Structures are given as structure tokens and as C-alpha cells.
Amino acid sequence: MNNIKELISFIESDILNIRRTLHQHPELSNQEYQTSALVKEKLTEYGIEFQTGFANTGVLGIIQGGHPGGTVALRADMDALPIQEANQHEFASENDGKMHACGHDAHTAMLLGAGYALQQQKEDLHGTVLLVFQPAEETSPYGGSQPMLDDGVFDQYTPDVIYGQHVWPSLPVGQVGIRDKEMMGASDRFKVTVKGKGGHASMPHDGNDALIITNQIISSLQTIVSRNVNPLDSAVVTIGRIEGGYGYNVIPEQVVFEGTVRTFKLEVKEKVKQRFHRVIQQTAEAFEGEAEVTYYDGYPATINTPEWAQTARKSAQRLLGEEATPSLDPALAGEDFSRFLLHYPGAFIWIGTQIEDADNQKPLHDSGFQLNEKALPIGSRYLVQVALDTLQSLAESKEGDRSAS
Known part of the structure; x- marks a missing residue:
């Protein structure tokens, strides 16, 4: 552990500069x-x-240890969001309408720092560590993880375990969020076009108000969660955008609304999706209108593998103390890392990055989002620690299998 700390301390200014350059x-x-x-x-x-050539801009770093053993992958995402930054600090975004409001700049910097430390110890490693730099995490429902897999990112080196790490503004620096199973939700999207018949506002009987139909549909959609989903399960149906109408005295013939469905369990997702389509179509028909629905199946839920979540928790406690891993609830925000977990066991982890002035901490995806840069070396040290602990666990498991046989 002292060696890890020394190596990360040596590279700490580089980690900070990388993060700020990317930001x-x-x-x-x-x-x-x-x-x-x-x-x-x-x-x-x-x-x-x-290696390169994965999902266009993706990169795979490879650190082969001096001894045979298992393979651990560590993933960081690289893309920013289409947000105009409101912060005024010296390294604020210089690209109009673009901002690292989700911390992917920090993810990339922390993984590079971890890669440096692991490379310095490669002759002592029992196994291989893969550094996965992933593009396009923010483009649900498509994402960048599946294109990387499709392009063969793990064809030559197949991970036994994979980890992802995300900055988390509600956790103080020095704390790590890890759950044994559900970590983040499935994130579906939808776009609905409601069609009626236009007319003059003073003569509504000559038209069929698409706004009225839309209002009834949106109200009815809220009954899916309240009346069709078990209260002990999690589900959210949110309408985030509505567009329609021309003026105060015009009955619109068309309204478009968009939103998202969030769930954890696959069976709940399918029930909500089924009811979603039925409610929209039958409500539109009841008002003699039409509705066209485009539904995008987004990222699946991020479900950790209990064994490796527990390994990750022990690594955090070894590095930061027993109190570093508080009990916490999952989040229904979506995460493209979930597609890696469909193929390989592993865990997704939140690293505490709350700023000193916690009352003014802005959330992820906010134009004023900031993170506490004191967390950067901690995040790098943690990635090294969890990689080493996992390689050791894989070696012990293999040795146990040989003894049993």
C-alpha cells in the first residue's frame, strides 16, 4: 500500500493536469x-x-505482469455533454456548448494514473490488467461499450473481472459507494407524436385538440407506476419535453412529447413498457386521435456481481478505513458500463467527490457541476488496489481449484 501511495504521489500533478486539460x-x-x-x-x-480501433476512438491499454495469472479490466469513459459550462474557474470549457458535467475527464485521468502505477509494478503482477478507455457513454440507447465489444476489444485478452468507477457528488472525499447487486437503473427513452385535428380556438367542436389528448395520455401514464408496479419495486416514468401549438388562438393538430422510463428488474421494465404502449394507444383512440410511439430500449440495469462487489468493498476499506464504504441506495440513472457486466462479472463503483462547500454542490449533468480534485489521487490509488486484490483473489481461487482436483 505504501508503494502504491508513493507511485500515485509521484504522478499526482500529472493526473490533475490531465483532468484539467480534458475539462x-x-x-x-x-x-x-x-x-x-x-x-x-x-x-x-x-x-x-x-491497441486502438474500437468504437472509433476507444483505446485499450495492456499491462502484462511478470507472472501468469488472471485478467482484470478497469474502464473509464471519455465523452462530454452538450452543456454550456457556467463555472468561471481557470480551466473552464473552451468549447462552446460542451462540458464535462459528468466527470468523465476525471475518470480518464484517474485511470491513466492507475495505469502508470501498475506499469511500474508489472514485473511483480500475477496476471494482466486492461485499461479500457471508452467513448460515447452519454449516447443512450446506443453507447460505446457495445461497439467496443463488437470491434473485439477483448478478443485477445478476455477479462475475468471488470470494474468501472464514477465520480459521485453526494459522497464526501474518502468514501466509496459499492452495492452487492443493483447499482444503477435501466434507461429507456421514448418519443410520442399525438395527432388530432387543428382549428380555431373559438370553435373547438370543429377540431380535435391534440393538447387535450396529450394531457390525458400524460396523466394516464402516471398510473402505470402507481397502479401497475409493485410498490416494493422501482420504476419511474418521466416526461421531460413537450412541444406543440402555434398561438393562443389556435387548436394544434399535433403535439410531441419525450421522456424516459427507469427500472431495475427486467420483468418490471417489460411490464411498464407493455402498459406504456397500451395506455397511449387506447387513450388516443378514446379521444378519436392518433399516436405514434418510438420506444428506445436503452442501457440495461447495472447489476454488480456480489463476489466482486465484496472484493471492491474490502479494497476500499483496506485503503481508506472501515468507515469508507457507507450503506447507500442505488440510483436509477443509466450507465453504459452495464453492457460490459452482461458479458463479464465485475462491479461498478462510486468514488466520493463532494466539494468542500457541500451546500452548493451541483449534481451531475448540471452546468455548474464541480468535483473535489482531492479525490483524483484517491481514485487512482483505489483502482490500483482493487486490481491487485482481484488478481490475488483470482490466483487463490485457481490454486484452490488445483488443490481440489
């Missing part, structure tokens, strides 16, 4: 060209082998 020059999903170039530049500087 100042954010790139949207599938456009992470400068970000990817910086990752490759740093991997080269640190002497880490890497």
Missing part, C-alpha cells in the same frame, strides 16, 4: 479525437502497450 477541451460522444490522442500519448509516455 478545458471537452468532446462529445463519438468525437473524442483529442481525448483519445492524449490517452495514447500518456500511455506511450508511461511505457504501456495499447
Whole structure:
């Protein structure tokens, strides 16, 4: 542990500079060209082998230990959001309408720092550590993890376990959020076009008000969660955007609304989806209108593998103390890392990044979002620790299998 701390301390200023450089020059999903170039530049500087050609801008760093063993993958996402930054600090975004409001700049910087420390110890490693730099996490329902898998990111080196880490503004620096199972929700999207018949506001009987139909549909959709989903299960149906109408004296013939469905359990997701379509179509028909529904099945729920979540928790406690892993609830926010967990066991982890002035902490995806940079070296140290502990656990498991046979 002292060796890890020393290695990360040596590279700490580099981790900070990488994060600030990326924050100042954010790139949207599938456009992470400068970000990817910086990752490759740093991997080269640190002497880490890497491969490219995954989901266009994705990069895979490879640290092969001096001894045979298992394979652990550590993933960081790289893309920013289409948000105009409101902060005024010296490294605020210079790219109009683009901002790292979800901390992916920190994720990339922390993983590079961890990669440096692991590379320095590679001759002592029993196994291989993969550094997965993923594009396009913010483009639900498509994402970047599945394209990386489709492009063969793990064809040569197959992970036994994979971990992802995300900054979490509600957790103080020095705390780590880990759950044994449900961590984050499935994130479906929808767009609904409601069609009626236009007319003059003074003669509503000559038209069929699409706004009235939409109002009834939206009100009815809220009954799905309150009356069709078990109260002990989690589900959310949110309408985030409505567009329709021309003026105060015009009955609109069309209204469009968009939103999202969030769930944990697959069976709950399917029930909500089924009821969603039925409620919309039958309500529209009852008002003699029409409704066109486009429903996007987004990221699946992020469900940790209990064994490796427990390993990750022990790593955090070993590094930061027994009180570093508080009990916490899952979040229904979506996460593209979930698709990696469909193929490989592992865990998704929240790293505390709350600013000193906690009362003014802005949430993720806010134009004023900030994170506490004191968490950056902690995040790098933690990634190293969990990788080493997992390789050791894999080695012990293999040795146990040999003894049993």
C-alpha cells in the first residue's frame, strides 16, 4: 500500500493536469479525437502497450505482469455533454456548448494514473490488467461499450473481472459507494407524436385538440407506476419535453412529447413498457386521435456481481478505513458500463467527490457541476488496489481449484 501511495504521489500533478486539460477541451460522444490522442500519448509516455480501433476512438491499454495469472479490466469513459459550462474557474470549457458535467475527464485521468502505477509494478503482477478507455457513454440507447465489444476489444485478452468507477457528488472525499447487486437503473427513452385535428380556438367542436389528448395520455401514464408496479419495486416514468401549438388562438393538430422510463428488474421494465404502449394507444383512440410511439430500449440495469462487489468493498476499506464504504441506495440513472457486466462479472463503483462547500454542490449533468480534485489521487490509488486484490483473489481461487482436483 505504501508503494502504491508513493507511485500515485509521484504522478499526482500529472493526473490533475490531465483532468484539467480534458475539462478545458471537452468532446462529445463519438468525437473524442483529442481525448483519445492524449490517452495514447500518456500511455506511450508511461511505457504501456495499447491497441486502438474500437468504437472509433476507444483505446485499450495492456499491462502484462511478470507472472501468469488472471485478467482484470478497469474502464473509464471519455465523452462530454452538450452543456454550456457556467463555472468561471481557470480551466473552464473552451468549447462552446460542451462540458464535462459528468466527470468523465476525471475518470480518464484517474485511470491513466492507475495505469502508470501498475506499469511500474508489472514485473511483480500475477496476471494482466486492461485499461479500457471508452467513448460515447452519454449516447443512450446506443453507447460505446457495445461497439467496443463488437470491434473485439477483448478478443485477445478476455477479462475475468471488470470494474468501472464514477465520480459521485453526494459522497464526501474518502468514501466509496459499492452495492452487492443493483447499482444503477435501466434507461429507456421514448418519443410520442399525438395527432388530432387543428382549428380555431373559438370553435373547438370543429377540431380535435391534440393538447387535450396529450394531457390525458400524460396523466394516464402516471398510473402505470402507481397502479401497475409493485410498490416494493422501482420504476419511474418521466416526461421531460413537450412541444406543440402555434398561438393562443389556435387548436394544434399535433403535439410531441419525450421522456424516459427507469427500472431495475427486467420483468418490471417489460411490464411498464407493455402498459406504456397500451395506455397511449387506447387513450388516443378514446379521444378519436392518433399516436405514434418510438420506444428506445436503452442501457440495461447495472447489476454488480456480489463476489466482486465484496472484493471492491474490502479494497476500499483496506485503503481508506472501515468507515469508507457507507450503506447507500442505488440510483436509477443509466450507465453504459452495464453492457460490459452482461458479458463479464465485475462491479461498478462510486468514488466520493463532494466539494468542500457541500451546500452548493451541483449534481451531475448540471452546468455548474464541480468535483473535489482531492479525490483524483484517491481514485487512482483505489483502482490500483482493487486490481491487485482481484488478481490475488483470482490466483487463490485457481490454486484452490488445483488443490481440489
